[in-house]
Amino acid sequence: MSTKIVNICILDTDILPDIINTFTPEENYMMLKIGSDCIKEGRKVVSTLTQKEIYQKLKNETQKDIQKLEMDLLVEKKMKNQIEEQIKKIYESQIDKLKKQIDELNNQVIEYANDNSSKIQKEIDKVIEKNRLLLDDKDRQISKFTETYQKLVKQTETKSSKKIGDEGEEIFFTLSNTFKDFPKYRIEKKAHIGHKGDFHLFFEDFNVLADMKNYSGSVQKKEIEKIEEDLIANSSMNYAWLISLDTNVADWNRFPIMCKWVATESGKKCILIINNFCSQHKNLEDALRNIWFMTNEIHKLMNQTNIDDCDIKIMKERDYNVIQKIKNTQKRLTELKRNVTSMSQIVKETDNELVDMLNILSNELLLNNSNTSIKIKEWWTENIEYDGDSQCKLTTSEIWNKFKKQNIKFIHETGLTIDELKDKIKQFVSSDNYIEKSKGGSIEFVSFKFKPEVTISETIQVEFNNVIEKKIVPEKKTKTKVKKIANKDFVVNEEIDNEIINEYNNTDKKVMELASENNLLTWQVISMLVKANNIKNRNEARGYEEYIQSQEYKDQINKKQNEKK
Known part of the structure; x- marks a missing residue:
């Protein structure tokens, strides 16, 4: 809707009320129309009416307009609430449909897997039976080689390597005292028992298998395979910590801490791989507690069932990715029907x-x-x-x-x-x-x-009738009062107005947020945007709908009505 500018002359000594700057074009027109009608009628009856009669007549004539404006505001507010309720119901119905669709797809995948599991097992049994004889021969040969290899290892193994391993275990055992205040915590040393790791840590919600590596070189891939086997073999352990004290773990050193997931008969289990534990952290006890906290977060994630409303958007994206994975899995299951051997x-x-x-x-x-x-x-x-x-x-x-x-x-x-x-x-x-x-x-x-806050003094320059007055004042958190300046093209001053306008153009911040950050009233920020021609009408400002629902806007309306009375 286009607007036009009307020039009105007043006396140089007259002072306009600040509230005029908050009027919309419709309110400006209503102000001029009501005022003109009042003056016109006043001139006609001024010779016959007393001052009290004139006041009563003006009040009666404007009462209908005020009631109409109030009714329009109530209708607009009610319509907005109805629209918000309808939009909310639409989103809720869409979310329910997506959840049902995901459940149906999951059920289909489970059905396909159950139908084909028996066929797969039969084919696997046939292959295993065919190769069992060959494997028996190979096992006998491997056992002979293993015995020879173990004898050589025992001969070449030195006491120094065992001593280094014991030192690493002693370091971890000392650091583990940081868990002594955890509920139901206890630790068991398993270093001299095969396929048990170095330590078993028992917490209230989960158990951890810990293995220390005090190597001078990188920890090799075979150590990861070993801890995988240990974690699978110990069904009571939910997680594993592979901690390299002074070196990196081969192929797993992209981050200081990385996760490797292992599929077992009882479900998925997680191995936390920690690189350069001693050199990466100054306070090793805090670092160890941080590793526990990460493990606890993963445990919560795996057991989480409640969904917050604020996570709906993230879950939509995640559900979409899961659906795509399910579709890909369905395609693969179709191919499996055609070729059971693969x-x-x-x-x-x-x-x-x-x-x-x-x-x-x-x-x-x-x-x-x-x-x-x-x-x-x-x-x-x-x-x-x-x-x-x-x-x-x-x-x-x-x-x-x-x-x-x-x-x-x-x-x-x-x-x-x-x-x-x-x-x-x-x-x-x-x-x-x-x-x-x-x-x-x-x-x-x-x-x-x-710690005590440092008070910073700032220099404030106030321009009034081309005279600059400098004052040194302490920084305060009170609301800034707008000072009247000679230049009527700015609400506060040129520097502050331009700074707020640039922030409005370069960000997605709304007018109420900008006003709060700069200790101004919202109508002042809107006036800045109108004066700078960023918007034609005040209701085009970003966040104007929220502003008219706020207590600040209601106070402005009440103030206008009181001034008219």
Whole structure:
């Protein structure tokens, strides 16, 4: 809808009210029409009406217009609520349909797998039977070679290698004391028992098989295969830690910590491969607790059943990828019907794809958790100090409020919650320095306090009638009052107006968000955009719909009505 500009002259001494800048074109027209009609009628009856009668007549004439505006606002608000409810119902129905479709596809895959499993097993049994005789002969030859090899190994093995291994085990056993405050924790040494790893760690929700490698060179691939076999053989162990103290693990050193998933009869199990454990971390106990935290996050992910509304978009993308994988699997199952002899290879490929998906997901999760832990640790060091006074206490709510205020963008990107912040702080703060009021509730950190904030003085220049006055004032967090300046082309001043307009053009921020960040009223930001010709009408501003539903807008409407009365 196009607009036009009307020039109106007033006396130089007259002062316009600030609220005029918030009027839309329709409100400007209504203001001029009502005012003109009032003056016109007033001139006609001024000779016969008293001042009280004139006031009563004007009030009666404008009352209908005011009631119409109020009714329009109520109708518009009701229509918006109805539209939002309809959109919500549409999305919910679509989500339900997708879930049903996924369940149906999963059932089809299970049916296909069950139908063909017996046929596959028969063919596999035939192949095994044919090769069993050959394998028996080969086994006898291998056993002879193995005996000879073991004798040679015993002759060449030195005590120094055993001593080095014992040192690595002793280091881990000492560091494992960091878990002593964990519920139901215990540790068992299994280094001298075959196919058991070095240690078995028992926690409340899961168990871990740990294997130390204190090598001077890279840990070879055969060690990974060995720990896979140990993890499969020990059904009571859910996860495994392969920790190389001073070197990398061959083919698994892309990240400091990587995950390898193993398919077993009881389900998928995860091996956490840790490279350069001693050289990568200054505080080894904190690093070991961080490894436990990553394992716990993977365990939660594998057992998670509840879905948050905020994750719907992510789940849509993930479900789409899963559907594509299912479709690919269905195609492979169709091919398996045609050629039964190739079934075992295709099933193995499908299983490897699932393992790869778990590897990608878990490695991404571990990397994000590691970055979040580093960010929180750095912020803690910069903002909180140890006082030594037991009377000094900080609660998780106080820490969360300050962290959230200083890291709004980081929290928005990672979805960090107060409970996650609390868990990550507990990783590097000793259990002697905090008190849990209740399970899952608030925590008090004893002998800690916030570091004093440095007050920075800034120079503010106020331009008034071409005279510049400089003042040095301390930085305050109070709301900035807009100062009237000689140049009417700007709401605040040229520098601030241009800065806000550039931020509006270069980001997706809404007018209420920009106003809050710059300690201004929302109508002032909208006026800046109108003056700069970024928008023609005030209702074109980004986020205007939210603004008219806010308390600030309602206060402005009430203020206008009071001024008219």
